[in-house]
Amino acid sequence: MKILVIGGGGREHALAWKLRQSPAVEKLWCTPGNGGIAQVAECVPGDPGDIAQLAGLATRLGADLTVVGPDLPVSLGIADEFARRGLRLVGPRRKAAQLEGSKIFAKEFMVRHGIPTGRIYGICDTAAEAYKIVAAISGPVVLKADGLCAGKGVLVTASQDEARAFIARVMESREFGESGARLLIEEELTGPELSYMVLSDGERFVSLAPSRDHKRVFDADRGPNTGGMGAYSSAGMLPPDLEERILETIVRPALRGVAHEGHPYQGFLYCGLMLTPAGPNVLEFNCRLGDPETQPILARMDCDLAEALSATADGKLDPARVSWKPGASVCVVMASGGYPGKFETGLEITGLSEAAAMPGVTVFHAGTKLEGNTYYTCSGRVLGVTATASSLEAARASAYKAVNVIRFPGVHYRTDIAASAERAKVAGD
Numbered sequence: 001m002k003i004l005v006i007g008g009g010g011r012e013h014a015l016a017w018k019l020r021q022s023p024a025v026e027k028l029w030c031t032p033g034n035g036g037i038a039q040v041a042e043c044v045p046g047d048p049g050d051i052a053q054l055a056g057l058a059t060r061l062g063a064d065l066t067v068v069g070p071d072l073p074v075s076l077g078i079a080d081e082f083a084r085r086g087l088r089l090v091g092p093r094r095k096a097a098q099l100e101g102s103k104i105f106a107k108e109f110m111v112r113h114g115i116p117t118g119r120i121y122g123i124c125d126t127a128a129e130a131y132k133i134v135a136a137i138s139g140p141v142v143l144k145a146d147g148l149c150a151g152k153g154v155l156v157t158a159s160q161d162e163a164r165a166f167i168a169r170v171m172e173s174r175e176f177g178e179s180g181a182r183l184l185i186e187e188e189l190t191g192p193e194l195s196y197m198v199l200s201d202g203e204r205f206v207s208l209a210p211s212r213d214h215k216r217v218f219d220a221d222r223g224p225n226t227g228g229m230g231a232y233s234s235a236g237m238l239p240p241d242l243e244e245r246i247l248e249t250i251v252r253p254a255l256r257g258v259a260h261e262g263h264p265y266q267g268f269l270y271c272g273l274m275l276t277p278a279g280p281n282v283l284e285f286n287c288r289l290g291d292p293e294t295q296p297i298l299a300r301m302d303c304d305l306a307e308a309l310s311a312t313a314d315g316k317l318d319p320a321r322v323s324w325k326p327g328a329s330v331c332v333v334m335a336s337g338g339y340p341g342k343f344e345t346g347l348e349i350t351g352l353s354e355a356a357a358m359p360g361v362t363v364f365h366a367g368t369k370l371e372g373n374t375y376y377t378c379s380g381r382v383l384g385v386t387a388t389a390s391s392l393e394a395a396r397a398s399a400y401k402a403v404n405v406i407r408f409p410g411v412h413y414r415t416d417i418a419a420s421a422e423r424a425k426v427a428g429d
């Protein structure tokens with residue numbers, strides 16, 4: 001097979017890395033890619049926001065299959081465009097992708113299909129409406145910009161001042177453009193979070209290894225939300241009875257629901273869950289793999305990803321052919337100083353070879369560029385240092401050992417990725 005991967009972050013590096021291991025893959029491209037992805041795939045210019053250009057690129061390259069990483073092309077309807085041209089692609093059609101493209105659509109969808117989620121306080125088309133609703137709430141509240149905001153369009157707060165400032169930024173200053181034209185206000189859910197992803201061919205689905213992300217920028221879950229500061233996955237982190245409850249109350253109803261509404265779901269569906277005392281509730285749906293959860297998940301995959309994705313595109317996914325290694329994996333994100341706010345780029349990175357040479361360690365590049373033989377930073381999240389081992393404790397130790405040999409000016413990372421895993425597991429029970 002000749003495969004094209006769309007995207008240029010750590011998730012796409014992990015996808016390309018795993019696809020490269022398949023004996024069925026003859027040629028692998030990534031657009032636009034990054035400095036690290038160039039190690040395993042040919043990087044070609046492209047704009048993830050131009051679906052016609054991407055379809056043209058797949059045609060010119062003669063790609064047998066295209067795999068979409070980021071949310072933007074999915075929400076713009078890349079699957080519809082590729083289908084119109086007779087091109088094979090893994091990803092949901094545009095109408096199904098509204099589950100991620102519109103927080104309000106997703107919330108109303110969950111209500112229609114009885115999927116457990118936090119109750120709605122209000123859906124606002126104006127800042128005035130939002131101010132009024134927030135003023136009437138005493139205690140924590142969740143505010144979500146309706147559209148795509150690169151993981152930064154959500155605020156959880158008990159402060160009226162913070163809530164009002166967020167409304168002003170999103171709805172009046174339009175920090176996120178039209179994505180902030182509408183605002184969803186809902187109750188705060190409490191408990192451990194869980195990232196539960198499945199791969200569906202439109203009829204059958206297979207669950208991926210469960211994982212847990214760390215969204216806040218600082219240790220102990222302090223500071224603003226980010227795209228993700230690290231993640232982990234381990235065998236046994238999800239009790240079988242709890243997993244069955246997730247499947248029965250969330251995954252199957254969601255897949256049945258989109259099919260019932262005329263849009264059978266094909267591709268990756270990410271269920272961002274809160275394991276509340278009353279049971280699992282949906283925080284959000286994403287219509288693609290999570291980042292950085294993809295890195296530790298694919299590090300534990302014990303099967304041929306190219307074969308699974310090709311079967312998915314053909315509607316012939318065989319869940320029995322997807323399997324996972326025992327043990328655990330941990331991914332620690334190394335970010336630019338100042339992220340998720342302002343940060344410098346173009347800073348030299350050292351220690352990559354030493355880290356990658358460590359047993360069980362893979363360094364996924366999220367925001368790097370390669371000039372000559374030197375790597376430089378070019379984004380907020382720069383690297384996803386990932387380690388696998390027989391236990392979570394060993395994987396965590398290996399990941400941080402590798403992190404400690406990598407350097408660039410202003411580097412920032414959390415020191416507690418997976419540290420609270422046992423406590424979260426117990427709470428999840």
